[in-house]
Amino acid sequence: xxxxxxxxxxxxxxxxxxxxxxxxxxxxxxxxxxxxxxxxxxxxxxxxxxxxxxxxxxxxxxxxxxxxxxxxxxxxxxxxxxxxxxxxxxxxxxxxxxxxxxxxxxxxxxxxxxxxxxxxxxxxxxxxxxxxxxxxxxxxxxxxxxxxxxxxxxxxxxxxxxxxxxxxxxxxxxxxxxxxxxxxxxxxxxxxxxxxxxxxxxxxxxxxxxxxxxxxxxxxx
Amino acid sequence: xxxxxxxxxxxxxxxxxxxxxxxxxxxxxxxxxxxxxxxxxxxxxxxxxxxxxxxxxxxxxxxxxxxxxxxxxxxxxxxxxxxxxxxxxxxxxxxxxxxxxxxxxxxxxxxxxxxxxxxxxxxxxxxxxxxxxxxxxxxxxxxxxxxxxxxxxxxxxxxxxxxxxxxxxxxxxxxxxxxxxxxxxxxxxxxxxxxxxxxxxxxxxxxxx
Numbered sequence: 564x565x566x567x568x569x570x571x572x573x574x575x576x577x578x579x580x581x582x583x584x585x586x587x588x589x590x591x592x593x594x595x596x597x598x599x600x601x602x603x604x605x606x607x608x609x610x611x612x613x614x615x616x617x618x619x620x621x622x623x624x625x626x627x628x629x630x631x632x633x634x635x636x637x638x639x640x641x642x643x644x645x646x647x648x649x650x651x652x653x654x655x656x657x658x659x660x661x662x663x664x665x666x667x668x669x670x671x672x673x674x675x676x677x678x679x680x681x682x683x684x685x686x687x688x689x690x691x692x693x694x695x696x697x698x699x700x701x702x703x704x705x706x707x708x709x710x711x712x713x714x715x716x717x718x719x720x721x722x723x724x725x726x727x728x729x730x731x732x733x734x735x736x737x738x739x740x741x742x743x744x745x746x747x748x749x750x751x752x753x754x755x756x757x758x759x760x761x762x763x764x765x766x767x768x769x770x771x772x773x774x775x776x777x778x779x780x781x782x783x784x
Numbered sequence: 785x786x787x788x789x790x791x792x793x794x795x796x797x798x799x800x801x802x803x804x805x806x807x808x809x810x811x812x813x814x815x816x817x818x819x820x821x822x823x824x825x826x827x828x829x830x831x832x833x834x835x836x837x838x839x840x841x842x843x844x845x846x847x848x849x850x851x852x853x854x855x856x857x858x859x860x861x862x863x864x865x866x867x868x869x870x871x872x873x874x875x876x877x878x879x880x881x882x883x884x885x886x887x888x889x890x891x892x893x894x895x896x897x898x899x900x901x902x903x904x905x906x907x908x909x910x911x912x913x914x915x916x917x918x919x920x921x922x923x924x925x926x927x928x929x930x931x932x933x934x935x936x937x938x939x940x941x942x943x944x945x946x947x948x949x950x951x952x953x954x955x956x957x958x959x960x961x962x963x964x965x966x967x968x969x970x971x972x973x974x975x976x977x978x979x980x981x982x983x984x985x986x987x988x989x990x991x992x993x
Contacts, residue, residue, distance in 0.1 A: 569890030573879070580878040641872025641927075647840060649891040650864035656891070780858075783840050 566651045567659045574663030584632075588625040589671040595621050596679050607684040614683030615693065615744035619737055622672050622697060626704045627729065629668045631722040633660065633712045634779065643716070647783050654772035657713075657779065661705050661772070669701030685748065692747040699760040700740045706764075706771035707732050713778035735763060789852040791816050792938060792969050797846035799832045806832045810846070812986065816967035819960065819980050823973075824988025830973035831870070834940045837971065838868040864893070866938040871946075873927040877916035881907055881926055884915060885933060892934045904932035905955055921947040931959055939963060939970040945978045953978050 578585040599617055600610060637643040637660075646656050673694050680689040711729035718724065739756045746753030790813035798808040806829040812820055822830040835841040837848070839857035848855050855862050875884045882898070889896030902908050905925035915923060924947045931939060939960070945953050957978045960970050972980065 566890045566893060569887055573876070573883070573887040576883065577876055577878055640876060641870070641874035642876060644840070644868075644870060644872060645874045645888060645891055648838060648863055648866075648868050650860045650893055651891065652860065784842065 566649060567655055570646075570656055570659040571663045571666075574660060575666060578663070578667040585667050586671070588629045588668045589675055591628060592621055592625040592672055593675060593679065595624070596682060600682065610684045611686065611748075614680065614685045615689070615748065616741045618676065618679050618683065618693065619697075619700075619740045619744075622676075622701065622740075623704065623730070623733055623737060625672055626668060626701065626708060627726055629664070630708045630712045630725050630729065631715070633664055633709055634716045634782075635712070638716045638782070643779065644783065647780065653776040653779065657709070657775045658768075658772045661702075661709050661775075664709070665702050665705045669697075669705055672701055673697045688747050689744060692744050692753065696740050696743045696753075696757065696760065699757060699764055700736050703736050703760070703764045703767045704733060706767040706775075707736075710771055710774045710778060713775045713782065716779065716782040736760065739763070790814055790849075791818075791851060793849040793852075794837075795847050795849070797833070797836065797848075798844040799829065799836055799841065800844045801832055801841075805844075807988065808845070810986075812984070814969045814971075814984075816969065817964045819964060819970040819972065819983035821972050821974060821980060821983045821985045822988065823975070823985055825990055828988035828990065830988055831942050834868065834942045834971065834973060835870070837938075838866060838940050839863060840868070865936055866940055867931055867934075867936045868940045868942075869927055869931070869944055870942045873923045875915045875923055875926050878914055880912050880914055881918070882911045884926060885929060888930050889933055892930065892936075894934045896933050898933065901929040901933035904959060905929050905952055921949060921952070924948055925952055928956060928959075931963070937968050939968060939972075941970065941972045941974075943973055943975070945974060 596618065603609060634643060637646065647653065649656060676693045676697050677690045680693050685693070708725070708729045711725045714728065715724050739759045743753035743756035743760060746756055793813045795811045797810040799806045810833065814820060822833060824830055832841060836843050837857060839859070839862055843857070848857055850862070850865070876887070879887070882902070885898055885901050889898065902911055905928055907925060907929055910918065910922065915926065918926065928944055944956060948956065957980065960978070960980060963970060
C-alpha cells in the first residue's frame with residue numbers, strides 16, 4: 564500500500580511539474596468542442612440534440628491523446644524496469660499509475676464538462692448528469708486504454724496504433740455514457756445506463772490491471 | 785566460504801533471444817561474499833544472463849537455486865532479494881534526486897536509508913536539483929545509489945561503471961567490497977573498469993551471429 568501511494572504521489576508530482584502537458588487533454592476538450600457551434604451554426608435545438616454525443620466522443624479523443632505517454636515515458640527513462648523489479652504485485656503498481664493518470668486527465672474532463680454542456684445549449688439537467696456519467700465512465704477509459712498503451716510500449720508509431728487498438732474497446736462506454744445523459748435530458752431517466760457504466764468500471768478495475776501487467780512484462784523482455 | 789550449500793546457484797541455464805540461442809548449459813555456484821564477473825564482447829549474452837537472473841527475461845532451460853531451494857526468478861520473493869542496475873538509469877527527469885530516491889525506496893520496499901544512499905556516491909550537493917540538470921555520470925551515480933538505499937543480498941550490475949569518473953569507480957568498488965564482506969553476492973558485467981579483488985570470471989565467447 565505504501566508503494567501504491569508513493570507511486571500515485573510520484574506521478575502526480577510529475578504531472579504538476581509538466582502542467583502544460585497535463586492540461587493538454589482538458590484544453591483540447593474545450594477547444595475542439597467550441598468548434599462545433601462555429602461549424603454547424605448556433606441553432607440551440609440542433610446543438611442540444613447532438614450535444615451529449617459530441618461531448619462524449621471528444622472525451623474519448625482527449626483521453627486518447629494522453630495514453631501513449633502513460634507507459635512510454637517510463638519505458639524511455641527506465642523507470643518501467645524499476646516497476647517490474649519491485650517486489651510489490653505489478654498489477655497493484657499499474658493500478659496506481661492508472662489512478663494518477665485519471666486524476667490528472669479524466670477528472671479534469673469531469674470538472675470542465677458543465678461548461679461544455681452550456682456551450683452546447685444542453686438543458687439544466689445536463690449540468691449534473693454529464694459530469695456524473697463522465698465520472699463513472701472516464702476511469703474505464705483510462706483502464707482499458709492503458710491495456711493498449713502497455714501493449715504498444717516500445718513500438719514506434721505507438722500513438723497512432725493505440726487509437727486503432729483502443730477505440731473499438733471504448734464503444735460500450737460511449738454508448739451507455741451518451742445513453743445515460745440523453746435519457747435524463749429526454750425525461751426518460753438514465754439510471755440503468757449509469758449502472759451499466761458502473762458495472763463496466765468494476766469489471767475493468769478487476770481485470771485491466773492484470774492484463775496491463777502481463778503486457779508490460781512482455782514489453783520488458 | 786566453507787558452507788555446504790551455495791547461496792546462489794545456477795544449473796544448465798539457456799537463453800533464446802529473437803530465435804537465436806544466446807547461451808546454453810551455463811552454470812555457477814556462489815557462496816556468501818563471492819563475486820562473479822561476466823566478460824565477453826558486445827552482444828555475447830552478458831546482459832541477457834543478468835536480465836534472466838533478475839527475472840526480466842524468460843529462461844529457455846535450467847534452474848536457479850537460492851540457499852539450496854529452487855526459485856522462480858519471476859517471483860515476488862526473488863525480486864525482494866535482488867538489486868538490478870541495468871543500462872537505463874530509471875530516474876524521472878522532472879523530479880529531484882531526493883524525490884527519485886524516495887520513489888525508488890517505496891517501490892523496492894524494506895527499510896530505506898536515504899542519507900546513506902545520498903552519501904554513497906556523493907549526491908548530497910545536488911539532492912534537491914531536478915535530475916534533468918544532471919550529467920550522464922551523475923545520473924549513473926543516482927541509479928547506483930539504490931544499492932546503498934535498501935539492503936539486498938544479491939546484486940546484479942550491468943556495466944555499472946559506464947560514465948563514472950575514477951573517484952566514483954573507486955566508490956563503487958568500495959561499496960561492492962563492503963557488500964561482499966557483509967555476506968552478499970555480486971554478479972557484474974564489466975570491461976574491467978572497476979577493481980573487484982578476487983572474483984570468479986565467466987567469459988562469454990564471441991557470438992556466432
